[in-house]
Amino acid sequence: MSSLSKKLASYKSDFKTRTPVEILETINRSISLFQEHSALKSVLKVGQTFPSFELADINGQLFNSKELIQDKPLILTFVRGGWCPYCVLETQMWQQYFEKSKSTLNIVAITPEKPEFAKSMQSENNLSFPLLFDSGLCFAELLGLVWKTDDAMKQQLLKWDINLTERHCTQTFNLPVPATFVIDNKEVIQYRFIEEDYSSRAEPDDVLAIYNRLI
Incomplete structure (x- = not known):
């Protein structure tokens, strides 16, 4: 299986060649x-x-963190949404690992996108692990994982027809910072990946090396 970092780098290189300098x-x-x-x-x-935390998935089913870690460590990753190609590549790769584990991998992804948008991401990428809804980025805000986009970036997103006020339950153009954690059954963080550059993501093999040691 090709590494996620290689897939991201390939997309980023292609994006640079076809995108105006400005x-x-x-x-x-x-x-x-x-x-x-x-x-x-x-x-x-x-x-x-x-x-x-207690968050509902995009179908309204509640997920409680204490219950999620009861039997296994938890992999938790924040994604921006189905419009973000880096998030799509990341979740596609996690889906491959989820299928490889025969649906036993304990992983959730958290997104601020309203369920009607997140459901499209789920169906288009055949995601079968839970996709949780962080309404208004409240949980990301609590954790300090929010990117407050500047005006120039906001205008660029709008030019790409990415209106975050429509996609989120908030009037801001804020986004979650891509971040991935492994949390053990005592709620202690055993792995942490946080990156301001949204084109970088945690490598699943690195995450799983920690996760598998905790099982």
């Missing part, structure tokens, strides 16, 4: 601004307790 500059400037003011290095470190 758009690339807008994206890079936005990421740089976020990196400059980010405090992500200090949040949710390995060894700390991950906050408990």
